[in-house]
Amino acid sequence: ILNVEQSPQSLHVQEGDSTNFTCSFPSSNFYALHWYRWETAKSPEALFVMTLNGDEKKKGRISATLNTKEGYSYLYIKGSQPEDSATYLCAFDNAGNMLTFGGGTRLMVKP
Amino acid sequence: ETGVTQTPRHLVMGMTNKKSLKCEQHLGHNAMYWYKQSAKKPLELMFVYSLEERVENNSVPSRFSPECPNSSHLFLHLHTLQPEDSALYLCASSQGGGSNQPQHFGDGTRLSIL
Numbered sequence: 001i002l003n004v005e006q007s008p009q010s011l012h013v014q015e016g017d018s019t020n021f022t023c024s025f026p027s028s029n030f031y032a033l034h035w036y037r038w039e040t041a042k043s044p045e046a047l048f049v050m051t052l053n054g055d056e057k058k059k060g061r062i063s064a065t066l067n068t069k070e071g072y073s074y075l076y077i078k079g080s081q082p083e084d085s086a087t088y089l090c091a092f093d094n095a096g097n098m099l100t101f102g103g104g105t106r107l108m109v110k111p
Numbered sequence: 112e113t114g115v116t117q118t119p120r121h122l123v124m125g126m127t128n129k130k131s132l133k134c135e136q137h138l139g140h141n142a143m144y145w146y147k148q149s150a151k152k153p154l155e156l157m158f159v160y161s162l163e164e165r166v167e168n169n170s171v172p173s174r175f176s177p178e179c180p181n182s183s184h185l186f187l188h189l190h191t192l193q194p195e196d197s198a199l200y201l202c203a204s205s206q207g208g209g210s211n212q213p214q215h216f217g218d219g220t221r222l223s224i225l
Contacts, residue, residue: 046213
């Protein structure tokens with residue numbers, strides 16, 4: 001059983017705050033690390049797929065970094081907005097698109 | 112609109128019933144997946160189909176039976192389910208079996224077993 005952990009489990013921030021979450025995963029047999037955003041009553045939406053150690057990806061105010069040697073990835077949100085409220089999921093791939101998901105970080109942004 | 116459509120959105124069934132969940136993708140992808148989300152648990156991979164061949168079943172009980180008649184359609188046939196099978200069932204698709212492709216998810220079927 002692969003251990004994919006996300007922290008914190010939940011997070012409340014004020015509009016305009018910057019925030020970050022952590023995903024930790026096994027450091028062996030690494031293929032890729034995925035990040036998804038899952039808003040209530042919607043389907044999970046892909047944010048990033050990261051494959052290279054040291055990789056850094058950015059999409060608007062959201063960015064992510066990857067360290068495959070120590071087995072962690074950070075997701076950063078700059079200047080949080082209420083519409084960023086969602087559960088953020090990471091998923092570890094060790095065998096070619098066979099994803100093991102973490103439990104998610106639930107972000108709530110207060111106006 | 113994600114390009115992945117699941118029906119029905121909600122399903123209530125007794126333990127002796129037989130029903131099927133349907134997933135259709137309009138993205139031209141060639142890999143499709145079934146996931147289960149139980150309360151307070153992470154998303155759990157159930158089945159993977161790549162080029163209509165089953166690649167992974169992840170030790171799922173035989174009361175769940177997948178079918179992939181073509182690259183656009185995926186079914187999950189249900190029979191003699193247990194109360195602990197009540198969950199959200201999500202379908203996803205991706206282009207190719209490589210690990211650098213994001214998965215595109217449907218809205219899910221909320222299943223309740225009486």
